[in-house]
Amino acid sequence: MSDSLDLLAPPPPAGTPDHVGIGDEAEALSAIRDPRVTLAIWRRRPCIARVDLSAMPPIRFAAPAGQVAERLAAHWAERPPEPWQVPLTQDVARLAALYAELAHEARVEVRLERIAGNGCWKFHADYVGLRLITTYWGQGTQWLPQGADADTAPQALAAGDVGLFKGRALAGDRAIIHRSPPIADSGEDRLLLVIDAEWEQPD
Numbered sequence: 001m002s003d004s005l006d007l008l009a010p011p012p013p014a015g016t017p018d019h020v021g022i023g024d025e026a027e028a029l030s031a032i033r034d035p036r037v038t039l040a041i042w043r044r045r046p047c048i049a050r051v052d053l054s055a056m057p058p059i060r061f062a063a064p065a066g067q068v069a070e071r072l073a074a075h076w077a078e079r080p081p082e083p084w085q086v087p088l089t090q091d092v093a094r095l096a097a098l099y100a101e102l103a104h105e106a107r108v109e110v111r112l113e114r115i116a117g118n119g120c121w122k123f124h125a126d127y128v129g130l131r132l133i134t135t136y137w138g139q140g141t142q143w144l145p146q147g148a149d150a151d152t153a154p155q156a157l158a159a160g161d162v163g164l165f166k167g168r169a170l171a172g173d174r175a176i177i178h179r180s181p182p183i184a185d186s187g188e189d190r191l192l193l194v195i196d197a198e199w200e201q202p203d
Contacts, residue, residue, distance in 0.1 A: 017145040019174070029098060029164045032130065038166040038176040039143060046160035047091045048084045050137040053191065058113035062198040065100035065108050069093035072112075088136070092193060095162060099132045099195045102164065107198040116189040121182045123154075125175035126167035131196055134162045138190030139181035146174065156181065 016022055021031025021040040032040040056079070063071050072089045076082075096108050115138075123144060133141050140157030143165075157163050168175040183190070 019146050019176075026098060026162075029102060029162065032102060032164045032166065038146070038171050038174055040164040041157065042162040043158070044160050044162065046136050047087050048136055050191075051082070051084055053114045054189075056114060058111065060109070060111045060113075062107055062109045064106060065096045068096040068108065068110060071110075095132060095134065095193065096195055099130070099164070103130045103197055105197045109196045109198045111192075111194040111196075113192055114189055115180070115192050116183070118180060118182045118184045120180045121184075123177050123179045125171075125177055126165065127169060128167035128196055129170040131165045131167055131194065132162065133157070133165060134193050135159050136191040136193065138188055139183060141178050142181055143176055143178040146177075148177070154179070 019036055019038045021028060021034065021037045022043060023031070023041075024043050026042055028042045029040045031037045059072070059075050061071050069089050069092075072092060076085045076089070079085075092110065092112065096110060100106065100108055123142075135141065135157065137159050140159055140161055141163060142154035142156045143163075144152055144154055165176045165178060166174070180192075181190075
């Protein structure tokens with residue numbers, strides 16, 4: 001993938017806003033290099049099935065991108081071994097490496113947590129450069145096309161999809177507007193992964 005941020009992305013599928021790049025391979029995320037694109041989506045299936053993580057505390061750490069798997073393995077070492085831990089660790093490490101390459105960051109901040117409430121349920125734009133978000137199970141992050149009015153129905157990532165969101169630090173007023181799906185009192189939960197540049201704090 002080119003290091004040039006002015007690389008133009010291929011046209012999105014019919015009906016997709018022109019500021020959104022979508023594809024079925026990991027390379028779809030490189031569309032975020034296009035100045036016009038504020039959201040790049042890699043459509044894919046979840047890598048793990050739903051499991052009971054009600055007792056798992058949120059995991060959050062900053063590390064060199066190449067050490068993410070090692071850091072996650074240290075967290076799992078404090079729990080009984082489970083078959084889902086290996087594929088989840090491998091996927092988080094792969095996404096951390098992709099993020100680091102596209103964001104030109106040697107270190108990343110990783111947040112992995114089960115969410116049973118509304119999270120950041122108000123539509124907003126993040127005060128970061130780039131943010132990677134994927135939901136391993138449950139409802140995915142909702143987003144709005146640029147210029148959407150109050151009556152516009154949100155679009156959403158599916159479980160497993162990876163979204164690379166441009167925040168205000170990189171896109172200014174064009175930063176992608178999004179929110180966590182409101183699921184409080186529904187009995188639903190989500191397993192959410194967020195990757196940022198180190199020290200860029202979630203809103």
